[in-house]
Amino acid sequence: MTDIQDICASRTATIREAMALLNRSGVQMLLLLDDDGRLQRTVTDGDLRRLLLAGRELSDTLADLPAIHSVTAPESVSRKTALALMDEKVIDHLPLVNADGQVVDLLHRRDVGKQILLSTPHMGEAELQFVEEAFRTNWIAPLGPNVDAFERELTDVVGIAHGAAVSSGTAAIHLAVRMLGVRPGDRVFCSTLTFAASANPIVYEGGEPVFIDCEPGSWNMSPAALERAFGAARAEGWMPKAVIVVNLYGQSADMDALIEICDRHGVPVIEDAAESLGARYKGKPSGIHGLMGIYSFNGNKIITTSGGGMLVSNDEDLIKRARFLATQARDPAPHYQHSEIGFNYRMSNILAGVGRGQLQVLEERVLARRAVFEAYRDQLSDIPGLEWMPEPDWSYSTRWLTAFTLDPAVSGLTAGEFIKRLAEEMIEARPVWKPMHLQPVFSGARHFTHGNEPVSDRIFETGVCLPSGSNMSPDEMERIISSMKAIFSGR
Numbered sequence: 001m002t003d004i005q006d007i008c009a010s011r012t013a014t015i016r017e018a019m020a021l022l023n024r025s026g027v028q029m030l031l032l033l034d035d036d037g038r039l040q041r042t043v044t045d046g047d048l049r050r051l052l053l054a055g056r057e058l059s060d061t062l063a064d065l066p067a068i069h070s071v072t073a074p075e076s077v078s079r080k081t082a083l084a085l086m087d088e089k090v091i092d093h094l095p096l097v098n099a100d101g102q103v104v105d106l107l108h109r110r111d112v113g114k115q116i117l118l119s120t121p122h123m124g125e126a127e128l129q130f131v132e133e134a135f136r137t138n139w140i141a142p143l144g145p146n147v148d149a150f151e152r153e154l155t156d157v158v159g160i161a162h163g164a165a166v167s168s169g170t171a172a173i174h175l176a177v178r179m180l181g182v183r184p185g186d187r188v189f190c191s192t193l194t195f196a197a198s199a200n201p202i203v204y205e206g207g208e209p210v211f212i213d214c215e216p217g218s219w220n221m222s223p224a225a226l227e228r229a230f231g232a233a234r235a236e237g238w239m240p241k242a243v244i245v246v247n248l249y250g251q252s253a254d255m256d257a258l259i260e261i262c263d264r265h266g267v268p269v270i271e272d273a274a275e276s277l278g279a280r281y282k283g284k285p286s287g288i289h290g291l292m293g294i295y296s297f298n299g300n301k302i303i304t305t306s307g308g309g310m311l312v313s314n315d316e317d318l319i320k321r322a323r324f325l326a327t328q329a330r331d332p333a334p335h336y337q338h339s340e341i342g343f344n345y346r347m348s349n350i351l352a353g354v355g356r357g358q359l360q361v362l363e364e365r366v367l368a369r370r371a372v373f374e375a376y377r378d379q380l381s382d383i384p385g386l387e388w389m390p391e392p393d394w395s396y397s398t399r400w401l402t403a404f405t406l407d408p409a410v411s412g413l414t415a416g417e418f419i420k421r422l423a424e425e426m427i428e429a430r431p432v433w434k435p436m437h438l439q440p441v442f443s444g445a446r447h448f449t450h451g452n453e454p455v456s457d458r459i460f461e462t463g464v465c466l467p468s469g470s471n472m473s474p475d476e477m478e479r480i481i482s483s484m485k486a487i488f489s490g491r
Contacts, residue, residue, distance in 0.1 A: 004103055004105060006024070031103050039072060075104045077107075117467060131353045160293070166309050168296065172295070180268060192454075218252075223257040249403050255271070291313060302365050325345070329341060406464060
């Protein structure tokens with residue numbers, strides 16, 4: 001924004017004074033105001049040159065400037081509307097006027113032209129070195145030194161014995177489900193408040209997902225709901241082949257309680273830590289508590305390889321088996337021989353190089369996202385009806401996405417209305433994940449609730465995710481926070 005006092009003039013100003021004012025301001029435009037501060041028109045250096053070419057002197061005033069209709073917008077205009085108006089009129093500056101026609105501000109295209117996205121990749125310098133090494137050595141195809149090193153380095157960081165780098169977090173879950181022997185008709189318990197990639201691999205193998213509600217204290221799988229599901233399964237004479245526990249938005253589930261229940265029934269746990277690399281549960285890294293864990297390196301995650309994932313475990317045989325299946329299940333023969341169906345799931349050497357560079361700044365990225373959350377919480381603490389995603393004592397969340405719920409009865413806005421209002425300011429916000437048991441594709445699936453009412457449904461109806469990138473600038477943070485304050489104060 002520009003201080004409009006620095007670019008305002010009246011018709012009594014001389015051409016020389018107007019030119020000097022233009023030169024000092026650097027805006028390339030003046031606002032010609034009447035005695036009551038109402039905008040008469042805008043003035044450019046071209047307008048002043050035309051006066052001189054028409055025979056006026058530098059000492060003459062601006063009185064002879066013809067009246068024109070300058071493009072303006074009300075002071076409450078949204079960024080999206082303002083940008084559309086600038087595009088339509090092919091202008092870079094837009095005066096904002098109040099109800100009395102007085103100019104209150106000047107909006108620059110550069111102030112509105114960039115949308116703030118939810119979570120963008122944050123690249124550094126080390127990534128390029130590893131990628132260039134891959135090009136230099138011609139290790140372009142899947143597998144190679146970067147893949148091997150990325151597996152070692154990541155497993156060292158999280159403190160687990162073995163890892164297999166694959167093409168996506170979804171592929172890692174699929175391999176885990178496949179290796180646990182899920183077959184058509186088998187059931188697998190899965191968190192319901194998650195992205196579809198957590199549940200889809202169950203169906204890839206012909207299995208049936210059974211969805212487990214979350215608990216209000218962490219938004220992750222509820223031990224109480226899991227107990228209910230096991231109780232029903234036992235009464236009906238069956239057991240699930242596995243339990244997929246998802247760590248939502250960078251926060252670990254209560255793994256000790258969940259694993260104790262699963263161990264009691266002899267059922268293995270797959271820990272879906274796609275969103276929680278860098279988080280800790282009771283001081284231990286997220287993703288290493290089940291029989292197998294998975295991480296995602298999608299473009300929006302804490303660290304990225306553009307697209308990729310990793311399956312980890314302390315069981316070496318499982319990881320060896322995963323690598324075999326992920327490489328088209330090719331038998332150890334001098335010719336191409338396959339005794340079972342495999343997948344093309346291995347990570348490329350180039351992308352693994354990106355991951356190696358990203359891994360070096362993992363802790364920095366986590367701290368940056370936690371700082372984003374703290375800034376939101378500190379500066380928006382007085383907004384009524386807004387409750388942040390809780391962080392239990394046993395959790396150290398990455399705050400991959402800053403999330404909150406909004407009570408419309410208190411705030412005066414629904415989550416959907418708030419998201420639309422932010423979109424008008426060219427700020428991307430999204431609802432929390434739609435629970436799997438509410439998805440049309442899983443409409444026939446069973447669902448076990450935490451209590452009498454499903455907690456996940458309420459969080460979905462009222463939940464919002466805010467821009468949370470570790471590379472957001474202070475100006476972007478201020479823009480989001482100011483926009484939120486304006487939305488709630490003007491409800």
